Amino acid sequence: MDLRTLDTYFPEGTVLRVDDVSVNLDPQRLHKFLQVAKSKYPLIQILLAVSPMVFNMPKWEPKNQDKHERVFPAILNAKSDHRVYFEIEKIGIPDWLEGIVSEFDCTLATHGLIHVDHRLLSRDLQEMSIITSASLANTKIFVPPFNKYNSDTVSICKEQNIKLVRWEDGWTHLGFHSFQDNGNKYYVHLHDHPGEKLISLL
C-alpha cells in the first residue's frame, strides 16, 4: 500500500480536535471549552471524534468523578487480551451533539465503534467498526483509537472514501504543548483536564 496516495485528513489552518466525544462527556464542560476557544481564536476549526460504545465509568471508578468522562477504564491498557475492550456497557450518540456542532461549526469524525487498538482486529472487524461508526456519526473522517492503525485500516478507508487522521502527519497532544493559533493541529481528551484546568489550556 502506497501511503502517499492515501487520502488523509490534515486541513490547512489550526485545528482543535477533541477525542473520546461520547455519552460520558459533560456537555457543559465541552460547551464552555469550545466557547472560550472560538471567542479567543475565531478562525480555528474544531474536529469532534465520536466514540459510540463506551464503558459505564461510575461503576469502574466510583470514588473518582474526574474519570467519569473517559470512554474506557485505564486499567484495560494493562490487559493482554484486547477483547476486554469489547465488554462495553453503554451505546449512543449524545443527544446534545447536534446542537454543539451547529453552534461552533464543528466537523465530526468517528473514533471507531469501540475504543480498541484497531491493529489488533481482523480486517472484517475493522471494516465493521469503521463503517458502522462513520454512519452513526454521519462522517467520512476516521480518527483511529490510540492513533494506531495498519494497512487494513488504510485500505478500508480508501475503499469507503473515508479520510484517515494520521498522528504522523503532525498532530500535537495538548497535554504536552500549549495551544496557539499557528496553523498546528492539536488534539485533547477532556478527561485529562478536570474542572477549570481544561479552560487554562487555551
Ligand SMILES: [Zn+2]
Ligand atoms: Zn481516544
